[in-house]
Amino acid sequence: MTPLPPNHIFNMLNTTTMTTSSPATSRHFFPEIQIIELLAALLVFIVIHSLRQRKKHGLPVWPFLGMLPSLVLGLRVDMYEWISQVLCRQNGTFTFRGPWFTNLNCIVTSDPRNLEHLLKTRFQAYPKGPYFRNALRDLLGNGIFNADDEIWQRQRKTASIEFHSSKFRNMTTESLLELVHRRLLPVLNESVDRSDQIDLQDILLRLTFDNVCMIAFGVDPGCLSPGLPEIPFAQAFEAATEATILRFVTPTLVWKIMRHFNLGSEKRLKDSIKGVDSFADEVIRTRKKEISLLQADDKKQRSDLLTIFMGLKDDEGQPFSDKFLRDICVNFILAGRDTSSVALSWFFWLLDQNPTVEEKILGEICRIVDERNDESEMGDLIFRPEEVKKMDYLHAALSEALRLYPSVPVDHKEVVEDDVFPDGTVLKKGTKVVYAIYAMGRMEAIWGKDCRDFRPDRWLRDGRFMSESAYKFTAFNGGPRLCLGKDFAYYQMKFVAASILYRYKVVVVENHPVAPKLALTMYMQHGLKVKLCKRSESELQMYHKY
Numbered sequence: 001m002t003p004l005p006p007n008h009i010f011n012m013l014n015t016t017t018m019t020t021s022s023p024a025t026s027r028h029f030f031p032e033i034q035i036i037e038l039l040a041a042l043l044v045f046i047v048i049h050s051l052r053q054r055k056k057h058g059l060p061v062w063p064f065l066g067m068l069p070s071l072v073l074g075l076r077v078d079m080y081e082w083i084s085q086v087l088c089r090q091n092g093t094f095t096f097r098g099p100w101f102t103n104l105n106c107i108v109t110s111d112p113r114n115l116e117h118l119l120k121t122r123f124q125a126y127p128k129g130p131y132f133r134n135a136l137r138d139l140l141g142n143g144i145f146n147a148d149d150e151i152w153q154r155q156r157k158t159a160s161i162e163f164h165s166s167k168f169r170n171m172t173t174e175s176l177l178e179l180v181h182r183r184l185l186p187v188l189n190e191s192v193d194r195s196d197q198i199d200l201q202d203i204l205l206r207l208t209f210d211n212v213c214m215i216a217f218g219v220d221p222g223c224l225s226p227g228l229p230e231i232p233f234a235q236a237f238e239a240a241t242e243a244t245i246l247r248f249v250t251p252t253l254v255w256k257i258m259r260h261f262n263l264g265s266e267k268r269l270k271d272s273i274k275g276v277d278s279f280a281d282e283v284i285r286t287r288k289k290e291i292s293l294l295q296a297d298d299k300k301q302r303s304d305l306l307t308i309f310m311g312l313k314d315d316e317g318q319p320f321s322d323k324f325l326r327d328i329c330v331n332f333i334l335a336g337r338d339t340s341s342v343a344l345s346w347f348f349w350l351l352d353q354n355p356t357v358e359e360k361i362l363g364e365i366c367r368i369v370d371e372r373n374d375e376s377e378m379g380d381l382i383f384r385p386e387e388v389k390k391m392d393y394l395h396a397a398l399s400e401a402l403r404l405y406p407s408v409p410v411d412h413k414e415v416v417e418d419d420v421f422p423d424g425t426v427l428k429k430g431t432k433v434v435y436a437i438y439a440m441g442r443m444e445a446i447w448g449k450d451c452r453d454f455r456p457d458r459w460l461r462d463g464r465f466m467s468e469s470a471y472k473f474t475a476f477n478g479g480p481r482l483c484l485g486k487d488f489a490y491y492q493m494k495f496v497a498a499s500i501l502y503r504y505k506v507v508v509v510e511n512h513p514v515a516p517k518l519a520l521t522m523y524m525q526h527g528l529k530v531k532l533c534k535r536s537e538s539e540l541q542m543y544h545k546y
């Protein structure tokens, strides 16, 4: 159907008015068919008008519904890709207009200048804010990811001292060595002996879960034990992060009504939070019991985060409540379990498609191992911390995977006073801001024409890794809320990746579907089904001479 020009529509409206004013002719000229024509014309007008808005605003703006229909379409395909395309069309920033009766309006940006402004320069004016805090409250409570001001500062300071202590650093290297060599490699070896396919993402999630529980709470849940036991907590946690993110795209009133009547995704959220809470409660109970049995001197030896928080007092001089300790647990599990594991999963998938990158990583690892004087340690090779640090190309390849598939694909803030972004966007007090980290990796304006290619070399100068500004590469956030676990995460990912790659070729099962899941962190929706092939001595020898 050829669209009608707007003035034709006005003519039709005029004709209708004339005909209805003449009683003699109204029976003749006001049949149902004319109403239908009128409505059709109106509809065409609305469609043309809404589509014309696309040029100006990046998306069609429909009467009453705003941009909601496009959002619904985006949710049905690939949300992150959809946002990236709109941002590319709009030079890095656009205003999402929700239906007039909702509070979904927000500014979406991927412009590094705006990110530096909101994450660092005007940090105080851009807290997480009440809108997002409410949406995340049931799962994250007042934990570090969801808190602002004093509550955030206190957790940040305590955790920061802990993360930078040598005791913590020793604990992370020791726990990782134990997990990789006593659990991960035997599980992988078994899959090779049985020629089994495995879900590598699931195995990596088990590894990082055990690891974060060991370093943050001093407990070992044993998820990566032989036979890979069922973990009710893991399912509950993933379901909770999925259901929580739906609140970001659902009008507040709607999800609150659903929560009240325990319907749909809100019912799923409530049920899964019960599973999450029972794990956290058990950890806290066990820890408290153990601490009560320890002598004062032994208590000082405990260096896990939970024990440290248990020893602190709140503003009224009381020990922190169990609810607050539960929030600390859940937030650290989210931080430590769901980030490096999913990053590694995307990394192994990218390697499968880029064999030359894999060859270069192996070349680097073998060159570093060749520098050892003592050949007797070559048997069951364990990488040393100083060797892991030297793996610049591997560091670059992991950064490149995170640039394309950041574990936290979008993040949010709320402005507390009227402001203007460096790109000229005007923000009224209370405006919600979403920064699209996934989209940033796909912007030619930031990374050049080859932005969609997996090219670790873009991170290297004379063979050495060169970091980028946190406002261009925002996978670890930036400013005062920069990820506290960044150094640990790189060490963990490099140690795990090198230990696997040195022993196995990871082959993704043919036709395995790969897509991101819509959740707080970017899981692979269908996991990562792979088969492992053991590297032979002769193959490794080739790389040792690389």
Ligand code: HEM
Binding pocket: 144, 145, 156, 159, 212, 335, 336, 337, 339, 340, 343, 402, 406, 407, 408, 411, 412, 474, 475, 476, 477, 480, 481, 482, 483, 484, 485, 486, 488, 489
């Ligand atoms: C590849 C791995 C990782 C990535 C990509 C990553 C990314 C991020 C991002 C984007 C944030 C900001 C979140 C926000 O404010 O909304 C963050 C914060 C944080 N991360 Fe990480 N993270 C990783 C690993 C870890 C690990 C392993 C730990 C600890 C065991 C950790 C601990 C934290 C903490 C405590 C914060 C809160 C900082 C604050 O708000 O002050 N992260 N991380």
